[in-house]
Amino acid sequence: MTKERGSDLLRKLHGNFPTTHVEGLFRAVDDLGDLKILRWFPRGVPPATLVVEGVFEVPSGSVGKFVDTLIQNNEQFAANLQVFPYGVPRPDIAIVEYRGEARQ
């Protein structure tokens, strides 16, 4: 198995990284002087929400701070309140399915 970081390999594949909501993203960028925006463009996914796809260079030493800032500014975004142990899938889908059947 390769010893290279997956994130380094991903960067080689795309030369880019993350996407997030515009407000949280820009606040995060403001807080990080060493984060360089290479390009960005608006995208309508979902149509009701303005989303910006940003392409960044995030130095490894700053990525933790970047994530922390994103969470701070946009708490509902990709943040969990429950973690599932090994072998347990996120059950929400199952519960929705099950309740759907129960109503029939």
Place this chain on the structure above:
Amino acid sequence: MACTRGSRILQIHPTRRCNLRCLHCYSSSGPEERGELPVALLADALTDAAAEGYTVASFSGGEPLLYRPLRELLDHAHGRGMATTVTSNGMLLDERRLAGLAGAVDLLAISLDGTPASHDRMRADPRAFATMASRLGRLRDSGIPFGFIFTLTQHNLHELEWVAEFALDEGARLLQIHPLEAAGRAIRELGESFPDAVEESYAYLLAAQLQQSLRGRLQVQLDLLSRRLMADQPNLFFAGESDPCGSLADRVRPLIIEADGTVVPIEHGFDRSFSLGNLRDARLCELATRWLASGYVRFRDLCGRAFAAVTAEGRPPLADWSAALRLAAIETLSRDSSATCRE
């Protein structure tokens, strides 16, 4: 990602027998394992667990499809009002087994560790991916909702987009990303592959990107916790005020039944000194009563210390709660051992 605080999970490992011997297997399962738990014992446990407030019965292993009475237990769980999930390597999903699952399993999770070559390497079987993939058409036709679970290592984040595309193409509803943990066979086989905080942070960013771009088509779940959100919700981690009147599910979840009958909190392999006991000795309801009267205080103390460590200022933004608990358990055992020596 949606809040999932409502899930009250009982995870059952009816056997450690498996057709594979995966490098990262948290339960060190394999073909040589033969033991399994009696179906009557597990049916009683499901009955008791439902009465104690658990709402999800999640079957893992070993390969749960090798446990012949699986259908009986799935039906039993449904009959007690529980949702059911099964986690499988997907290789054994033939027509007969699919027929045995239809209508009884609410979500089937299939392990997928990256591109075909990476998957086969992790599964230690050159046919693992091709065989699993060949089963997906029938699975899709069966109408059973299914998803994939991807194990994140230090070296495979670049394969996550491929995995997401594959999941989407195959009609999956869920892509769950679970960081490799220092448990079971992984400790010996993958010692240098546990993702560090930097890699987990990048995984967060990519998961967020996928979550956004695949919204409405595929649910993306990353099994890491935001330290900031954790800090505001100590009760979810059993580190706040204890509810003296709560059910067992209020006080500990997930609850795990290991393949030898031992019941432990939180996750498979949790330190046995915190276990509720063994189902071969007493029913779950009896084990629960005893544990709440004795061992529960020690468990709460453990959670409180792990929570304080994880949420302390200066810690990485994403928390691996399981790892924090394991570390706190080691410290507890060391402390208890020192106290014993002093006496």
